Amino acid sequence: xxxxxxxxxxxxxxxxxxxxxxxxxxxxxxxxxxxxxxxxxxxxxxxxxxxxxxxxxxxxxxxxxxxxxxxxxxxxxxxxxxxxxxxxxxxxxxxxxxxxxxxxxxxxxxxxxx
Amino acid sequence: xxxxxxxxxxxxxxxxxxxxxxxxxxxxxxxxxxxxxxxxxxxxxxxxxxxxxxxxxxxxxxxxxxxxxxxxxxxxxxxxxxxxxxxxxxxxxxxxxxxxxxxxxxxxxxxxxx
Numbered sequence: 001x002x003x004x005x006x007x008x009x010x011x012x013x014x015x016x017x018x019x020x021x022x023x024x025x026x027x028x029x030x031x032x033x034x035x036x037x038x039x040x041x042x043x044x045x046x047x048x049x050x051x052x053x054x055x056x057x058x059x060x061x062x063x064x065x066x067x068x069x070x071x072x073x074x075x076x077x078x079x080x081x082x083x084x085x086x087x088x089x090x091x092x093x094x095x096x097x098x099x100x101x102x103x104x105x106x107x108x109x110x111x112x113x114x
Numbered sequence: 115x116x117x118x119x120x121x122x123x124x125x126x127x128x129x130x131x132x133x134x135x136x137x138x139x140x141x142x143x144x145x146x147x148x149x150x151x152x153x154x155x156x157x158x159x160x161x162x163x164x165x166x167x168x169x170x171x172x173x174x175x176x177x178x179x180x181x182x183x184x185x186x187x188x189x190x191x192x193x194x195x196x197x198x199x200x201x202x203x204x205x206x207x208x209x210x211x212x213x214x215x216x217x218x219x220x221x222x223x224x225x226x227x228x
Contacts, residue, residue, distance in 0.1 A: 041221070042221050045216070101146060101163060102160050105159070107157045
């Protein structure tokens, strides 16, 4: 089966600019996550979707970050405006019913904010 | 609230030597425990998991981890490492209370030297 797809793989922007990341989970996976992984740290959950509904966005900085999964399949994460401290790898992961305790991760998008 | 502590940020070891990567967690309820591996420029991959049953779990590439409830630990071990095991290893915890929110440790970089 195809894995979790993410694009772009790398993005460099200047502070105060906007950026968007895209994720396509494994086909049929209802649960989708966005994580932020800052250099030297473990992934931190930003938002969790179940189909097209938000399950947990308690750690999403909602003043600048937004995410959607309108049709319950692919998802976009947006940052507007970006700050220097947003430099990180943004990981997308999904879970399917057949293996409910295993998250499948995409390769991530490395964001550099100058 | 749950938390995960990986006691070593970096572990250098010679090829064919044994290695132990330490992980301790904190939670007020029962948990599921995971080890993920991240190779350079790749997403996280599940290495092994403890859900229930035998406290000793093994991966297909020779790693094992033992769940110790009294010490709240889930240390990862391998009796003989290879150069190809060089990667970042993340311990993760999910409370067994429904939902799929997973907390990750900060990671341990394993560096295998020839």
